[in-house]
Amino acid sequence: MPRLVLLGALLCMLSVGLGAADSPEDWPPPAPHNCPYKCVCTADLLSCAGLGLQEVPAVLPAAAADLDLSHNALQRLRPGWLAPLSRLRVLRLDHNELGALGRGSFINGSGLQQLDLSSNALRVLGRHDLDGLGALEKLLLFNNHLAHLDKHAFHALGVLSHLYLGCNELESFSFNHLHGLGTVHLRTLDLSSNRLGRIPVSELAALPAFLKNGLYLHNNPLPCDCHLYHLLQRWHQRGLSAVRDFAREYTCLAFRVPASRVRFFQHSRIFENCSAALAHSLERPEEQLHAQMGQSLRLHCNTSAPALHVAWVSPQQELLVAPSSRDGSIAVLADGSLVINVVQQQHAGLFVCLAVGPRLHHNQTHEYNVTVHFPHPEPEAFNTGFTTLLGCAVGLVLVLLYLFAPPCRGCCCCCRRPCHCHRWPRAPSPLQELSAQSSVLSTTPPDVPSRKASVHKHVVFLEPGRRSLNGRVQLAVAEDFDLYNPRGLQLKASSESTSSTGSESPVMT
Structure with a gap:
């Protein structure tokens, strides 16, 4: 019996140990199907970025819709390598060492919508390098060494809307047919930071307005041409974002040497002899x-x-x-x-x-x-009937007031409150008339030094027809005028009369 108990205890301990070893926490996660070594696969995302890969992995999961192969050392792409990735929509190949693409590199990428080939070593873009990308909407080719584009390099990209070619070595670009691109869908064309020195202005002016708004030409050695200057100036005045946002980086060469680079919109003195009508003759106004x-x-x-x-x-x-x-x-x-x-x-x-x-x-x-x-509100109709009725009522009230409210004559006893009647002033005396005409203050004559100047001084202008001295108007100065003692009033001749006739004495009243 004790042996059986000991054996049962050992079996329990063994089963517990095996169960702990086989717990879900200690199970290794199953490897995703066809996931490359060291890559991260989750749902429809596949990331093999920064692994130092020199070639594309041979086996890729078919469920991948977003593939990231950036920051590796890829130097070439095998033709048809996208065949297993029928669901692929986004492909990132930036920051690699791709020197050329070659025919058939994307022949199976019919569903691809975004392709990033930036920061590689591409020098030439051939006619068939982008075949198979009929659904591509965004193509990033900036920061390469592109110096030549085939005139039909983008002919297979029927719905491309954003093309980034900045930071390359392009010396020319065909704006006539855009190297096979169509202007129906294209919204952004980045050609900044290249070597564009010859730009056909007539082809620029013929582009549709929405593409002009997304055409980036800044940081290029553009020629200081009158036609180009006034065209860009008009785009800047119209508020096109591609010119307005990078106005300081639009430069031109005045003498075809790098040291003569000037800013278009800050040093406009070199374009003073250009006619402003050139831009309107090139570009058809809306x-x-x-x-x-x-x-x-x-x-x-x-x-x-x-x-x-x-x-x-x-x-x-x-x-x-x-x-x-x-x-x-x-x-x-x-x-x-x-x-x-x-x-x-x-x-x-x-x-x-x-x-x-x-x-x-x-x-x-x-x-x-x-x-x-916005529609302007219509003015309200003028109601003549209402205004006529209002005028009649006001007139009736005025008539009643005139009939039943006679003017107050004296202080009547029937009124419960005293009447405030107006008192007519008495006829003014000649002295008051003389005082009422005064308007200009005068100082004390210099020939009376002992007398102090009074604060009640007036210069009186008399009418010419009443009193005059030798045809001149007589002035009267009233000093210390007292209404109850008018005898102190002294009338003196004007300074002009005094200086002209020495025999005339002041008039005393």
């Missing part, structure tokens, strides 16, 4: 339209020839294509015209029409600058 809140508005896409395809860009940078509508307020009709059923405040801004057709040599654009006004 058509100004005014609409009131709540009204309807229709915009026509005026082109030189019938257009095969018409698209519109709203002030909110939204693409509107016929036949389609957005939230019921804006609709593009089959003939290419744009209709706003009920004009609201958000409809104010620039509407751009893009037209493409076989007879149109270039994609033509037509711009409308819509200004929305």
Whole structure:
């Protein structure tokens, strides 16, 4: 019996030990399916950043929608390496050592929407290097060594909206056909910090307004050309963000040497001899339209020839294509015209029409600058009947007051309170008339030094027809005038009369 008890205790201890060893806390996590070594795989994210990889891992999980291979040492990409990644939407290949892409590098990336190739060693972009990226919307190629772009390098990118080519070595760029890019979807084109020294101004002026707002040309050795200066100056006055936000970094070379670089918008003295009409002759101004809140508005896409395809860009940078509508307020009709059923405040801004057709040599654009006004309240109608009735009532009240409220004559006994009657003043004396005409103060004559100046001094101007001395107006000075003792009044001749005739004596009253 004791042996059985001891054996049972040993079995319990053994089972407890085995259970503790097999607890879930000590189990190693299962490795994700096809997750490369040292990479992090979670849900649809795959990160192999900063691992020093020289080649892309051979096996990649098919569920990856966001693949990060940045900050490695990749030098090339195998053709067709994206075939297993049918769900891939974002691919990050920045900060590697890619010197070239090659044909077929992205042939299986039909679903890719964002591609980051920045901070590599790319020098040339070939015609077929980006084939297969039909759904790509954002392409980052800045901080490379790109010096040449094939004229059809971006022809496969039909819906690209943001292209970043800054910090490269480009000396020219075709703004006529944008190296195969279409202007329908493109919103941002960054060409800053390159070596662009020749820019066709006429091609810049022909770009649609929404692309001008996202065209970055700062920090380039641009020529100090009158046409280019006035075009950029007009863009700056219109408030285009690409020029306004980097105004200090727009420079030009005055004498074709790096030391002669001046700022466009701060040292404009070198453009004083340029005519301001050059910019208006190059760039077609937008058509100004005014609409009131709540009204309807229709915009026509005026082109030189019938257009095969018409698209519109709203002030909110939204693409509107016929036949389609957005939230019921804006609709593009089959003939290419744009209709706003009920004009609201958000409809104010620039509407751009893009037209493409076989007879149109270039994609033509037509711009409308819509200004929305609030309706003015209508003035209230003038009610003549009310005013007539009010006038009759006021007139009746005045008549009653005149009939039953006679003026007060003396202090009547019937009144319970004393009447305050007006007292007419007595006729003023000649002395008062003389005193009433005084207006200018005079000082004591210098020939009476013993007498002090009084504070009651007046200079009296007498009428010329009544009293005069030798044809001059007589002045009277009243000193210490006393209303009850007028005998102290002394009238003296004016200073001009005294100086002209020495025989005349002051007039005493």
